[in-house]
Structures are given as structure tokens and as C-alpha cells.
Amino acid sequence: VLPDDAARRDDLEATARRILGAAGYRRIETPIFEATELFARGVGEATDIVQKEMYSFDDGGGRSLTLRPEGTAPVCRAYVEHGMHKLPQPVRLWYLGSFFRRERAQAGRYRQFWQVGAEAIGSDDPALDAETIVVLVELLEAVGVRSARLRLGSLGSPETRAAYRERLAAHLRSREDELSDEVRRRIELNPLRAFDADHPGTQRVMETAPRLIDFLTADDAEHFAQVRALLDDVGVAYEIDTSLVRGLDYYTRTLFELTSEELGAQSGVGGGGRYDGLIEQLGGSPTPGVGWAAGIERMLLAAGSVDEESTDGGVDLLVARVPDSPATTAFRLAADARRAGLRAELETGGRSLKGQLKHADRIGARRVAIVGPDGVALKDMASGEQREIPAADVVAAVSGG
Ligand code: ATP
Ligand code: MG
Numbered sequence: 213v214l215p216d217d218a219a220r221r222d223d224l225e226a227t228a229r230r231i232l233g234a235a236g237y238r239r240i241e242t243p244i245f246e247a248t249e250l251f252a253r254g255v256g257e258a259t260d261i262v263q264k265e266m267y268s269f270d271d272g273g274g275r276s277l278t279l280r281p282e283g284t285a286p287v288c289r290a291y292v293e294h295g296m297h298k299l300p301q302p303v304r305l306w307y308l309g310s311f312f313r314r315e316r317a318q319a320g321r322y323r324q325f326w327q328v329g330a331e332a333i334g335s336d337d338p339a340l341d342a343e344t345i346v347v348l349v350e351l352l353e354a355v356g357v358r359s360a361r362l363r364l365g366s367l368g369s370p371e372t373r374a375a376y377r378e379r380l381a382a383h384l385r386s387r388e389d390e391l392s393d394e395v396r397r398r399i400e401l402n403p404l405r406a407f408d409a410d411h412p413g414t415q416r417v418m419e420t421a422p423r424l425i426d427f428l429t430a431d432d433a434e435h436f437a438q439v440r441a442l443l444d445d446v447g448v449a450y451e452i453d454t455s456l457v458r459g460l461d462y463y464t465r466t467l468f469e470l471t472s473e474e475l476g477a478q479s480g481v482g483g484g485g486r487y488d489g490l491i492e493q494l495g496g497s498p499t500p501g502v503g504w505a506a507g508i509e510r511m512l513l514a515a516g517s518v519d520e521e522s523t524d525g526g527v528d529l530l531v532a533r534v535p536d537s538p539a540t541t542a543f544r545l546a547a548d549a550r551r552a553g554l555r556a557e558l559e560t561g562g563r564s565l566k567g568q569l570k571h572a573d574r575i576g577a578r579r580v581a582i583v584g585p586d587g588v589a590l591k592d593m594a595s596g597e598q599r600e601i602p603a604a605d606v607v608a609a610v611s612g613g
Contacts, residue, residue, distance in 0.1 A: 220512055221326075225308055227354045228328045235347050237306040237330050242286035244310070248276040250285050253493055265313040267323075279312035283329045283505055284462070284487060285494070291333050292496035301334030302501075308508075320478035320510050329484075331503035333491070338435050341466040341486055341502050342442035348482055348504050349448055352470060356515040357481055359473040362449065365456035366436040367463055368428045370489055376424045377403055387417045407455035423454040432465055439466055462490040466502065472514035481514055482506025528554040529610050530577040532568040534584045541603055542583040552607045581606050 213221065229239070252263045267279040280286055287305055290296070296303045308328040315321050330347060332340045345362070352360050367373055380403045388396055392411035399406075406414055406421070428436065443450055456467050469483035484504025491499035531546040533539075542558060549556035557575070559568050565582065572580045572593055580591045583603075590609060591598040601609060 224355055228351060231351050232306040232330055237304040240287060240305045240307050242290055245277045245279050246286055248278040250289055251278050251281060267312050267314055281311055281313050283307050284503055287331045288491050288494050292494055302332045302340060303334055304332045306330045320475055320513055326508035327505045329505035331501060333501035334499055336500035338438035339442060341439045344502050344504055345468055346446060346448055355511050357472055357511055358514060361471050363453040363456055363469050364450040365453050365467045366465055367467055368432040369464055372427055372429055376427050379422050383421050390417050425454045435465055462487045464488040474514040481510050527557050527575050527577040529556040530572045530580045531558045532580050532582045533559050534565050536585045537583045545581055545603060545606055549607050552611055554610055579610050
């Protein structure tokens with residue numbers, strides 16, 4: 213992340229802090245690496261999808277550690293470990309930091325990337341599902357993400373899903389010879405992934421595949437209906453996607469994803485869902501939760517470039533020096549100006565006075581203090597006016613406007 217990108221990222225962080233803070237989310241930071249078991253839980257879909265992208269390593273002490281590939285499991289681990297179930301529920305948390313996945317790097321897909329995320333733990337109220345979605349939509353709007361599309365689905369309970377998985381696997385097995393090798397190999401492990409396949413034969417088979425949404429229990433269907441009603445009520449547009457699958461295995465009930473056409477192949481800007489079984493899997497008591505994560509780089513890509521050149525706010529004072537001027541005067545002047553809250557830069561490039569004034573222009577300095585052997589002159593860059601001034605009065609003169 214180079215300095216030219218920093219201003220937009222700072223703005224995004226400030227926007228996230230404002231929007232999430234206003235909704236009652238409090239910031240949490242989890243470690244960059246954790247015990248591998250936190251991310252690779254048992255066998256099945258989790259191992260199928262997350263583990264293959266993880267950077268795991270032996271720490272030399274016989275422990276397997278993993279660079280965090282995602283934020284939800286660490287936040288839930290912290291919830292359990294720090295007894296957050298004793299706080300008023302739900303506990304609303306947000307985070308912003310870097311995550312790591314073994315990916316083939318390309319535009320919008322990196323091996324180290326940043327995510328902002330939100331988690332609301334301790335309630336299964338559909339209002340919380342809707343709230344997290346609304347907050348994410350609001351963030352994307354504030355950041356200026358263009359052509360965002362919200363897809364919404366529901367996975368039901370683990371039991372519903374298990375029964376459905378059997379039904380889907382049976383469907384796949386019945387037309388096994390039409391499937392891609394990869395999908396065929398994973399019929400038992402994770403038949404849901406077949407919905408994601410690019411393979412034309414597989415896609416044909418999936419057209420007539422049973423849809424999970426048709427097998428939801430009455431409770432789950434009612435929960436989903438309430439989430440949709442709340443979104444309708446606040447005018448958040450969405451499409452129901454009956455084949456939505458996401459890379460992380462722990463989702464239950466609500467599932468959502470935001471994509472932007474601006475992004476081409478790496479179209480996902482953010483996504484999330486409900487994970488009512490995760491905390492229990494991590495050793496806590498059964499606790500519902502819902503949340504999302506959005507990629508910082510993807511959001512900025514989807515927001516497009518901003519026209520105005522980023523000047524990082526501009527410089528109040530450049531302290532320029534002519535040859536043979538006392539080094540201490542210039543140094544002290546810059547230090548005093550900064551202490552008074554001004555943004556002040558000291559010339560150290562060894563440039564001629566002409567070069568220094570050109571530099572002042574380039575960095576957008578409002579004033580230049582020219583320190584000479586016999587005194588100081590203060591130049592106003594906008595008007596070009598220049599006057600002699602006692603060194604001790606420079607800071608007050610610049611602060612005064
Ligand atoms: P994709 O389908 O693009 O691989 P994902 O389903 O793996 O995304 P999530 O695990 O849901 O993504 O992560 C949430 C968000 O984090 C994504 O929507 C995306 O904006 C961002 N993201 C995920 N992986 C990367 C990556 N390798 N580089 C940059 N951003 C990423
Ligand atoms: Mg991915």
C-alpha cells in the first residue's frame with residue numbers, strides 16, 4: 213500500500229468507523245495468526261474450502277499456526293474466551309485488518325488483503341440479519357461503490373442442509389457422467405459447490421437440481437421471510453438467489469453477497485450470513501450470530517478513481533533555506549510550527565531557492581518561510597507577496613490564516 217493509496221484507505225476506515233459506530237458496533241482486533249484448528253475444524257466443507265487457501269506453518273515449537281484467512285472465527289473465539297456472553301446481548305463488534313489466503317494474485321485478488329467486517333453475536337432476531345445487511349449497504353454507498361447488487365439466500369439449519377445435501381448428492385449421482393471431474397470427485401464431500409461450476413455439463417445438471425430453499429423448515433422459512441420484509445421496508449433492493457453458496461462452511465439461515473459489475477471476474481465486494489452453530493463448534497454454549505466482511509481493495513476498485521488529486525490535506529508551511537543560513541533557525545522554526553499544530557516541512561533536499569519554491573508549489577504549501585543568513589522572509593504562495601519577519605513571529609503569522 214503506497215502513500216498515494218493511503219488517503220482513500222484512511223477515508224474508508226473513517227467512514228466504516230462512523231457508520232458502524234453509529235449502529236452500536238465496537239471495534240475489536242484479533243491476532244494476525246491463530247492456532248490452525250480455529251480455521252480448520254474437522255472434515256467436510258470447511259476443510260474443503262478454507263484449508264486449501266490457508267497459510268499454515270509450524271512455529272518451531274510443534275504448534276501449527278495459520279495466518280488468519282477470515283475474521284469471523286477469530287472474533288467468535290474471542291467472544292468465547294473473554295466471556296462476552298455475560299455482556300448484554302447481542303454483542304456488536306467490527307474489525308478492520310489484513311487477511312491472508314493462498315491465491316493466484318491478480319487485480320482485486322491478493323494473498324494479503326484487507327477486510328472490514330461486522331459481527332452481531334448473541335441473538336437470532338431476523339432484525340439483526342437485516343441490520344447487518346443495511347449497515348453494509350450503507351457503507352458501500354458511502355464509499356461510492358458503483359453498480360452493487362445484493363443477492364440473498366437462506367441455508368436453513370444444519371439438519372435441513374444435511375438432508376438436502378443427500379438429496380442433491382443423489383441428483384448428482386444420477387447424472388454422474390455429465391459432471392466435471394472435480395464436481396464428481398466431491399459429490400460426497402461438498403455437492404453444494406456444484407452450483408458454482410463453470411463446466412457446461414455440470415451447469416446443465418444443476419438446472420434441474422433440487423433447491424435448498426424449497427426444503428426449509430417452517431421456522432427457517434419464517435425467519436427468512438422476516439429478514440426480507442425488513443429489507444423491503446427500508447427499501448434495500450435484493451435478489452433471491454437459491455443457489456448462493458459461500459466459501460465458508462459455518463453459515464446457517466441467512467446468506468448474502470454483494471457484487472459489483474465494476475469488478476469483472478473478482479466481482480465479490482462483500483458478503484456474510486448467519487452462523488448459529490459456530491460458537492458452539494468453538495467450545496462455547498450454543499449462541500447465534502450474524503455478520504459480514506467486505507474487501508477494502510475491492511471496495512476501492514469498485515468505487516473507481518477519485519478525480520481530485522490527493523494532496524493529503526496540503527502543507528501549511530515549507531521552511532526553505534538559502535545557502536549559509538543557520539541550520540538551527542530553520543530546524544527550530546519547523547519544529548515550533550508543528551508543535552503549534554501546523555503541518556510544516558523542512559527543506560532538506562539541497563535544492564536551490566528557485567527549486568525550493570517550485571517544490572513548495574508542487575506540495576501545495578500555503579506559505580514558505582525563507583531562512584537566510586540575516587533573517588527570515590515569509591512568502592504567501594497564493595498572492596506571491598513576500599515580507600521580512602522576525603523568526604519568532606512566523607508561527608503566529610501562519611496560524612493566523
Ligand atoms: P471470492 O469469491 O472473490 O474469492 P470469497 O467468497 O472468497 O470471495 P469472502 O471470504 O466472503 O470472499 O471474503 C469477503 C470479501 O473479502 C470478498 O467479498 C472480497 O471483497 C474480499 N476478498 C476475499 N478474498 C480476497 C483476496 N484474495 N484479495 C482481495 N480481496 C479479497
Ligand atoms: Mg475466495
